[in-house]
Amino acid sequence: MNNINTDCPVCKSKNTLEMTSKTEEIPYFGEILESTLLCSKCGYRHSDTICLEQKEPVRYSLNINKDNINARVVKSQSATLSIPELGLKVEPGPKSQGYVSNVEGVLNRFESAVATAIEWAEEENITENALKILEKIENLKSGDEVATLVIEDPFGHSLIIHEDAKHRKLSDEEIENLNTGFVTIDK
Numbered sequence: 001m002n003n004i005n006t007d008c009p010v011c012k013s014k015n016t017l018e019m020t021s022k023t024e025e026i027p028y029f030g031e032i033l034e035s036t037l038l039c040s041k042c043g044y045r046h047s048d049t050i051c052l053e054q055k056e057p058v059r060y061s062l063n064i065n066k067d068n069i070n071a072r073v074v075k076s077q078s079a080t081l082s083i084p085e086l087g088l089k090v091e092p093g094p095k096s097q098g099y100v101s102n103v104e105g106v107l108n109r110f111e112s113a114v115a116t117a118i119e120w121a122e123e124e125n126i127t128e129n130a131l132k133i134l135e136k137i138e139n140l141k142s143g144d145e146v147a148t149l150v151i152e153d154p155f156g157h158s159l160i161i162h163e164d165a166k167h168r169k170l171s172d173e174e175i176e177n178l179n180t181g182f183v184t185i186d187k
């Protein structure tokens with residue numbers, strides 16, 4: 001465990017931002033680095049999970065049911081998460097974070113993203129569709145609906161730990177179609 005103190009980018013106080021980092025060994029996966037920034041003055045908080053090992057581009061899929069809802073999910077910053085049956089997809093962006101959670105936790109994150117979309121929606125048909133999706137997510141959590149959770153990671157730093165989870169290498173074409181969250185400049 002390492003602690004470093006630095007200036008806070010939010011409230012600009014001197015030496016109030018503490019950065020804590022620790023490494024954790026994840027079974028079947030390798031070593032990850034979890035780092036947390038916390039400002040003691042304004043409460044600003046940011047955490048990140050970074051995989052320390054270089055891996056092959058990977059695609060994980062899991063048919064969600066109530067027996068695997070607690071399966072551990074490691075999502076890196078560069079991963080795209082989707083539930084094709086619900087038309088849901090979260091692509092990595094400059095602000096996207098890596099995290100370690102479980103299937104239910106991922107569903108909760110989808111849920112709050114959809115809820116936010118409803119708040120900002122101006123057209124009524126968008127809201128209606130979003131409400132249907134929320135209902136389906138609830139049904140998924142209670143086991144009354146089935147759908148597939150897909151994680152695609154061009155850097156191979158994500159995974160689903162469960163015997164029901166399938167994984168294979170991403171094809172070059174699939175990688176090309178993914179948004180990596182990193183800025184690339186064409187020459």
Ligand SMILES: [Zn+2]
Binds near residue numbers: 008039041
């Ligand atoms: Zn601060």
